[in-house]
Amino acid sequence: MMNHTLKNPCKVSPGTIIKGKWHGNQYTIIKELGFGANGVVYLAKGRNGQVALKMSTNGMSITSEVNVLKSFAKVQGTSTLGPSLLDVDDWEVNRSKISFYVMDYLQGIDFLSFIEQKGKSWMPILILQLLNDLANLHDNGWVFGDLKPENLIVTGPPPKIRCIDVGGTTVRGRAIKEFTEFYDRGYWGLGSRKAEPSYDLFAVAMIMINTAYPKRFKKTIGGLKQLTEAICQKPELTKFNKVMIKALQGHYSTAIQMRTELLAKLTQPKQDDRKQPSAVPITKKSNKSVKSSPPLSRQHYRKTKKRKGWMDFFVILALLGALYGFYIFTKLL
Template sequence: MMPQDIRTSPVCNLAVGEEIRGKWSHYRYRIRRRLGYGATGAVYLADSDHGVVALKIGHDQMSITSEVNVLKRFSKVQGKVLGPSLIDVDDWLTRNGTYPFYVMEYLKGETLFDFMKTRSPEWAGILLVQLLTDLHTLHQAGWAFGDLKPDNLLVTGPPFRIRWIDVGGTTIMDRSIKEYTEFYDRGYWGKGTRKAEPSYDLFSAGMVMVNLAYPSRFTKASDPDKQMQAKIAGSPMLKPYASILEKAWNGKYRNAEEMRNELVLLLNAKEKGKTPLKKSRTAIQKPATRQAQKKKQSSFLTETLLVFTFVFIVYLFYMLGQTM
């Protein structure tokens, strides 16, 4: 959850064109616009000597340092880049105080909602597979994402790839989740504790998919279980994934890899379900095509043989004439 006065905080209201200068490195960053904000601060799009970057600034030095450490760890997790690359860490000295900030790679892409507007519903499952793959890597490194929601995700590409853009809620396993958003939080729905563990993130991952089907979201009813079953059954996008979403909802998965593997099997089965029609059409078209090709090849060989035979006979008669 975020403090009630976060929107009025100075770090959340930097003006367009305002310049931030690092106290230690003296690098300058000129604000373009705010990209978002959370409990630990706000993220801005900014111009710099490094090009266009994303700059996160906050009040609390410990929170910012913790996020910086997470980004550093992400760059070393099994050689795989999970979050944006870290560029700079510094403090901004103002008349009203000193504010810590860090600068990271700006990932250019589309929000999940914008991406899905022009794509088929199957893409929701494909993106969830990618998300679960990265979550498993993160969990193996001893961290939970925590505040997993569409606002903290972006689709880059092509090739299209889901990426994380804010790691403010990332928490060491077995500790209390430090930042969350109610709709994606199992504690809000009465489905478990706010302990950092794989099942917490998997619940949130399922709710991200639910949110894609219901962009305006919805509040908790008196019977959340029946409510969620009805929401899944009532959505053409979600209905094919009902068994997986319900297991994530009820905390039945041991890890992200298990959920991912079930999802991959389901997607493959859906794809195979389309294959017979494609095969039947191919079966009608391809043999005819092959027969036509064989006839062409046979005709060409026959004609070629006849030509060579004719030329050989002519040549033979010519040679006989020369010897007589």
């Protein structure tokens, strides 16, 4: 019922002026940016320049998205998670009421087109950025939920990945609000639909698969087997297959774990790929945690950190010594 009537009132033509009932702000529609199950997003001109305006006849979904964006705004340093919220209001037209909210307009290209244009080498880099943002999101008690390339754009330069649709963002521990089958671990029979960090990390691995299969694929036998085969058939993915398979199995409990291991794969010298066995004890070259499990590589990380810590210590000591010497020197004069 709702869905039949949903699309029409929200379809407005360029030039339409949207006036808020409560706050009185006016927005002129420039063009449509996209639409989803819960409404349409437009590029619009507000008093202070271009904005993105999302409207829906389903006031509930608008309100709950606004709640998510508001809670992002409260947390320090989460500005990269989603666009920032500028206004929330209702637009009364033809005796019906359409709820809308206004956010920053993030100008960029969608994730898959960006990789197609700039080359596959960008894929892991953007994924690293995404994992960082997800770690931040998870730390603040949220799970993104409906993570898919359509909800990611790359802004810049410098290229930076941004999440644009918070419609599926769910409080940790609850049931995922919105999902898309291909990126949903429940669909593949690989886990529950509980909002936990590993749910998003599964989707990240599926996004990586998606870059090699732009048209996606259907579930045949399902499960880990089908996905593993899909990874093994594409040389650009095999390099990361260990990390991806661990993510698909839900073995990472934090985004940072996955990020650390992905980064290790990337920085690993190419010729060392196979030759250096795991039996070799940890040497100075910090890059080869090829076979190591997550705790090992973290230890590794701590080691390099410790070494750096000593360096800092000596530099500061020398500096203080010099200053003290100078102080004594001036006193003596």
